[in-house]
Amino acid sequence: MTTLKSYVCDRWVAGEGRPATLVNPSTEEAIAEASSEGVDFAAALAHARDVGGPALRARTFAQRGEMLRAMAQALHAKRDELLDLAMLNGGNTRSDAKFDIDGATATLTAYADLGQSLGDARWLTDGEPVALGRSSRVSGQHILTPRAGVAVHINAFNFPAWGTAEKAAVALLAGMPVISKPATATALVAWRLTELLVDSGAMVPGSFSLIAGSTGDLLDRLGAQDVLAFTGGGSTGTMLRSKVNLLAASTHVNVEADSLNGAVLGPDVERGDDTWTLFLTDVARDLTQKTGQKGTAIRRVLVPRDQLDAVREDLMDRLSVTKVGNPQSEGVTMGPVATASQLRDVRAGIEKLVADCATVHTGGAGALQGIGAPEGRGYFVAPTLLSVEHGAAADAVHTHEVFGPVATLVPYDGAAEAVALVRRGGGGLVTSVYTEDRAFAAEVIVGIAPFHGRVTVANAKVAGAWFGPGTVLPQLLHGGPGRAGGGEELGGLRGLGLYLQRTALQGYGPFVDHIVASAKRP
Numbered sequence: 001m002t003t004l005k006s007y008v009c010d011r012w013v014a015g016e017g018r019p020a021t022l023v024n025p026s027t028e029e030a031i032a033e034a035s036s037e038g039v040d041f042a043a044a045l046a047h048a049r050d051v052g053g054p055a056l057r058a059r060t061f062a063q064r065g066e067m068l069r070a071m072a073q074a075l076h077a078k079r080d081e082l083l084d085l086a087m088l089n090g091g092n093t094r095s096d097a098k099f100d101i102d103g104a105t106a107t108l109t110a111y112a113d114l115g116q117s118l119g120d121a122r123w124l125t126d127g128e129p130v131a132l133g134r135s136s137r138v139s140g141q142h143i144l145t146p147r148a149g150v151a152v153h154i155n156a157f158n159f160p161a162w163g164t165a166e167k168a169a170v171a172l173l174a175g176m177p178v179i180s181k182p183a184t185a186t187a188l189v190a191w192r193l194t195e196l197l198v199d200s201g202a203m204v205p206g207s208f209s210l211i212a213g214s215t216g217d218l219l220d221r222l223g224a225q226d227v228l229a230f231t232g233g234g235s236t237g238t239m240l241r242s243k244v245n246l247l248a249a250s251t252h253v254n255v256e257a258d259s260l261n262g263a264v265l266g267p268d269v270e271r272g273d274d275t276w277t278l279f280l281t282d283v284a285r286d287l288t289q290k291t292g293q294k295g296t297a298i299r300r301v302l303v304p305r306d307q308l309d310a311v312r313e314d315l316m317d318r319l320s321v322t323k324v325g326n327p328q329s330e331g332v333t334m335g336p337v338a339t340a341s342q343l344r345d346v347r348a349g350i351e352k353l354v355a356d357c358a359t360v361h362t363g364g365a366g367a368l369q370g371i372g373a374p375e376g377r378g379y380f381v382a383p384t385l386l387s388v389e390h391g392a393a394a395d396a397v398h399t400h401e402v403f404g405p406v407a408t409l410v411p412y413d414g415a416a417e418a419v420a421l422v423r424r425g426g427g428g429l430v431t432s433v434y435t436e437d438r439a440f441a442a443e444v445i446v447g448i449a450p451f452h453g454r455v456t457v458a459n460a461k462v463a464g465a466w467f468g469p470g471t472v473l474p475q476l477l478h479g480g481p482g483r484a485g486g487g488e489e490l491g492g493l494r495g496l497g498l499y500l501q502r503t504a505l506q507g508y509g510p511f512v513d514h515i516v517a518s519a520k521r522p
């Protein structure tokens with residue numbers, strides 16, 4: 001049994017007390033344990049603030065970028081080992097595991113490249129200088145400098161590598177030290193990748209810490225110069241952002257939460273054409289990849305009413321070849337959900353949708369024996385396709401996220417109804433529109449954009465060069481308004497904004513020019 005330690009104050013610390021047990025979700029066997037009880041969180045914060053922060057801020061963007069590149073290389077060198085751990089602890093297929101591990105190295109590398117392009121500066125200007133008043137003697141310039149505290153990152157269970165790396169890459173490049181807390185149930189990958197990073201010597205002392213277990217009193221100790229970035233369930237996010245000390249100190253908090261992502265098939269798309277195929281591929285992939293446990297996965301499939309039967313038949317055909325089981329077994333294409341509580345939540349969620357007028361076409365909440373899993377063991381759910389007759393009358397499909405291999409077909413009549421139904425999600429990470437019809441695309445996109453952090457529009461023209469809406473790219477924003485938490489991550493340079501204070505600098509023009517000469521004007 002592996003014991004996960006926390007890495008704080010540049011050393012490994014074993015937890016005390018009764019540890020949490022990490023299991024293999026395909027077999028329910030215990031594989032590791034973790035506890036952070038007894039970790040001195042005050043010392044961890046002080047070390048990050050006093051050692052990591054100054055050391056990072058003394059380095060240029062290019063040097064911080066080089067650190068990120070060395071981190072990416074250290075992880076890539078042990079890619080196979082990390083893939084195996086993701087399969088073991090996350091129930092990932094090898095392909096799912098690659099999505100997580102390679103996503104981590106790709107995001108670190110993207111921010112390494114950004115660091116290189118920002119060069120020798122340590123902070124940034126924002127916008128152009130402006131002449132103030134009637135004379136040209138006084139001018140103003142917005143500047144962005146790294147906050148002087150710690151970035152605390154709390155991640156969801158589904159992407160232990162990518163989640164850790166995408167948040168860390170941005171904070172470290174901005175010049176803030178990181179204390180990262182993976183979800184305990186799937187922390188094996190994040191713990192091992194931290195070991196690899198530490199052993200590689202890539203990281204500036206004090207710049208990265210890992211909490212294996214709960215956060216203890218860490219969050220109660222955060223103040224005005226710190227940042228909290230959270231990914232997980234909406235209710236956890238609401239509870240964390242409501243902490244009195246965070247509100248009192250105006251601590252910057254970023255929340256990435258639930259999302260009822262949509263996919264809208266345009267009325268112009270005909271069965272069997274390339275856009276139709278792309279749409280089916282994206283929906284089927286999102287339903288089964290990571291066993292549907294992606295914050296960006298398509299949950300609501302909006303289809304012109306007269307195409308509902310055809311889409312249902314074609315999707316069921318695609319889903320029928322899914323082999324659910326232990327990813328270690330030959331031929332398995334979808335693993336279990338990650339934990340026993342996930343299994344309970346997914347089953348209860350399907351039942352909730354069914355109780356609120358959804359019909360099950362394939363799958364459902366029943367028990368499933370996974371291929372290659374011990375009899376009656378493992379957290380398996382069949383890929384589940386539901387439909388509702390009238391999207392406007394249904395409620396749960398627009399409000400209850402089932403975080404598993406589940407999607408619901410929702411018929412619509414006309415662009416205005418498609419927009420209204422998508423908006424019922426109350427704010428999401430991404431919705432995708434599949435059409436060649438520019439007028440339809442424009443009406444739907446303008447209608448749904450205020451409700452989303454990202455909108456994708458797909459058709460035959462992008463087939464072959466298409467990432468699918470479920471893939472989060474470092475160049476583009478990740479996050480969304482409302483239910484999705486109101487957060488923003490990544491988006492290239494934009495992502496650094498969470499970790500940088502914007503300040504309006506005003507004064508005698510030549511003084512201001514002299515001071516900002518050492519900043520990078522992006």
Ligand code: NAP
Nearest residue numbers: 155156157182183184185215232233236256257258259295
């Ligand atoms: P969760 O139960 O909310 O947990 C998320 C993280 O918060 C875990 O690391 C958890 O730690 C931690 N946490 C829970 N209570 C805490 C507390 N009182 N103080 C400090 N930390 C606390 O969510 P999950 O089950 O891991 O993830 C599933 C949810 O995440 C889904 O609802 C999904 O929509 C959402 N999600 C969103 C995105 C996105 O990008 N928007 C991406 C992925 C997932 P422990 O594990 O130790 O409890």
